[in-house]
Amino acid sequence: MSGWVRWFRGAGRRFGTVAGLMVLCAILWTLTPHFLTVGNALNVMEQTSINAIVAVGMTYVIISGGIDLSVGSLLAFSGIVLAEGLKAGWGTPLAIAAALFVGAVTGVANGAGIAFGRLPPFIMTLGMMSVARGAALLVTDGRPVSGFSPGFRSLATGQALGVPSPIIFTLAMYAGAHLVLSRTRFGRYVYGIGGNEEATRLSGVAVRFHKTMVYGVSGLASAVAALLLTARLNTAQPIAGINYELDAIAATVIGGTSLSGGEGSLGGTLVGALTMGVLRNGLNLLGVSSFLQQLVIGVVIIGAVLTDALFKEKRP
Amino acid sequence: MRPRRRQLVRWVIALVMCTALVACNRGGAGGSAPRIALVLKTLNSPFFNDMQRGAQAAATRLGVELVVQAAEREIDVERQMQIVENLIQSGVNAICLTPSGSKEVVPAVVKANRANIPVIIVDTRLDRAAADEAGAKIGSFTGSDNYEGGRLAAQFVVNQSKGQANVGVLEGIPGHETGDSRLRGFREGIAATPGVRVVASQPGNWERDQGFNVFQNMLQAHPEIDTVFACNDVMALGAVEAIRAAGRTGAIRVVGFDAIDDARKAMADGSMAASVAQFPEEMGRIAVENAVHAVRGEAVPPEVKVRIELVTKDNLTAR
Numbered sequence: 061m062s063g064w065v066r067w068f069r070g071a072g073r074r075f076g077t078v079a080g081l082m083v084l085c086a087i088l089w090t091l092t093p094h095f096l097t098v099g100n101a102l103n104v105m106e107q108t109s110i111n112a113i114v115a116v117g118m119t120y121v122i123i124s125g126g127i128d129l130s131v132g133s134l135l136a137f138s139g140i141v142l143a144e145g146l147k148a149g150w151g152t153p154l155a156i157a158a159a160l161f162v163g164a165v166t167g168v169a170n171g172a173g174i175a176f177g178r179l180p181p182f183i184m185t186l187g188m189m190s191v192a193r194g195a196a197l198l199v200t201d202g203r204p205v206s207g208f209s210p211g212f213r214s215l216a217t218g219q220a221l222g223v224p225s226p227i228i229f230t231l232a233m234y235a236g237a238h239l240v241l242s243r244t245r246f247g248r249y250v251y252g253i254g255g256n257e258e259a260t261r262l263s264g265v266a267v268r269f270h271k272t273m274v275y276g277v278s279g280l281a282s283a284v285a286a287l288l289l290t291a292r293l294n295t296a297q298p299i300a301g302i303n304y305e306l307d308a309i310a311a312t313v314i315g316g317t318s319l320s321g322g323e324g325s326l327g328g329t330l331v332g333a334l335t336m337g338v339l340r341n342g343l344n345l346l347g348v349s350s351f352l353q354q355l356v357i358g359v360v361i362i363g364a365v366l367t368d369a370l371f372k373e374k375r376p
Numbered sequence: 377m378r379p380r381r382r383q384l385v386r387w388v389i390a391l392v393m394c395t396a397l398v399a400c401n402r403g404g405a406g407g408s409a410p411r412i413a414l415v416l417k418t419l420n421s422p423f424f425n426d427m428q429r430g431a432q433a434a435a436t437r438l439g440v441e442l443v444v445q446a447a448e449r450e451i452d453v454e455r456q457m458q459i460v461e462n463l464i465q466s467g468v469n470a471i472c473l474t475p476s477g478s479k480e481v482v483p484a485v486v487k488a489n490r491a492n493i494p495v496i497i498v499d500t501r502l503d504r505a506a507a508d509e510a511g512a513k514i515g516s517f518t519g520s521d522n523y524e525g526g527r528l529a530a531q532f533v534v535n536q537s538k539g540q541a542n543v544g545v546l547e548g549i550p551g552h553e554t555g556d557s558r559l560r561g562f563r564e565g566i567a568a569t570p571g572v573r574v575v576a577s578q579p580g581n582w583e584r585d586q587g588f589n590v591f592q593n594m595l596q597a598h599p600e601i602d603t604v605f606a607c608n609d610v611m612a613l614g615a616v617e618a619i620r621a622a623g624r625t626g627a628i629r630v631v632g633f634d635a636i637d638d639a640r641k642a643m644a645d646g647s648m649a650a651s652v653a654q655f656p657e658e659m660g661r662i663a664v665e666n667a668v669h670a671v672r673g674e675a676v677p678p679e680v681k682v683r684i685e686l687v688t689k690d691n692l693t694a695r
Binding site: 092097099100103106107110202204206207289293295297299300302340341345347351353354 | 447453457
């Protein structure tokens, strides 16, 4: 291998997703003068925040070797709990706490079914997807709940130093979740369970307990996303979040997390979510037809994972 | 140190090449004709395709550029909001918007207001309370009188059934102003005739396959149903299929809304009885015209009601 090729591989492996995002930004910058402005940069990050936050939980789950299809429905259900709480006059802090609690508990229920009930994650969360959606529709009779106080809405509409609050939320969430994943025992167990569950169990780790908690994290992340979405639209919809699981999975795998578990990082996921956000934003700015947009996004997902695989040196 | 320095040089070369590539391509901004955006609920519906056609024709005639965008799914309000935000960033001069949710898009309208971009609402009204509360201002509303359309459909059912009907209703997505108005018009239109009663009413979410499934289930639970009122033709056509699957074609009167081409064909072959025609092409045309007026600072009527009419086999004309 010549020096250039080796260098290219090394750089690709370490910075592949970031480089991809930068190339994408460069292309869009050449194509439209509206792309690279401070206003649009903040706009993209704000739009990405909800998918990015859902993808935090998805990254935990996928690193642990599982999958969570219920995130979109959990988002809708937590949003409805939040909205009904606000409407019933519980006060903003209590309503938020209730929504987060419901999200986490439902996630833990997912985890318990998977870890203790030995259900495949795909099946358990597929079932929960329907249960949570049904519950949200049932509680609201299918109607959106709307009209909240300016104080609550400032969760999504406020800013600090010119930065919209959803961006601050997202960064804080990533910082916290990254520390947990990279610096704590729980984080190491998540990688361990995904890499080799049997070996992790044999080395004395309470695998089932930690697995359950991983899905709790995912449910909690969905509930946090629900806070932002509800504040942003000033409405909680029982049909919110449909297909969000697919966006979150896409962000996670574009970010280099392996679907077979044991490998991945939150930094990568954030870049993956931004890539999708930038792509959608750029294609809108260019006035590209929405049919073509879907096609392009699909190609980018496949391309990103393919490139990632090519950069990874083959293991024996 | 040498290998490391060589690596550094490679990074620098790569970076410079990328920058050069980008810088060379940097073109100037486009022409100076006003850009008008049309944000549709979806592009997968003949109704909105017609609206797009009317808007495009008006844009061509007036010499403005038309940008048409829609979310992948009609129910994805958050995505519609993102599209509006992105259009604001792209510096369009006016936005014609068919709200995916009457309350949910209010924040997007407020953002356009802040950017001084006039917003023309088409087809579905904003929720008045939500708009007032958020201080959202719209340039104009263009749409059918859906309430009156619902009453027209009710009138037809009352007349045709001679005052005796068991009606199954397929609703749109709950909370959508258009569907709610049609439903209200229909219910109030049959209220004076006690023999015409709604025995089942469920949302089919505007979609054909849901119209099929929901109506199939309705027929199971209520075999006495002899009339369907669907809040749009797409769901009505779903019901037509469900009726065919049950082998009861001709025994159940299907009344839809929109009079799209497929519904007109169904009326011609007798599988549908009537539909309330809207004129989406006209809506698109008027919306773009009003958007151009607003961009030029001219007066815009606050509300334009586009005509509606009941289409049956008798006044069916190919378009």
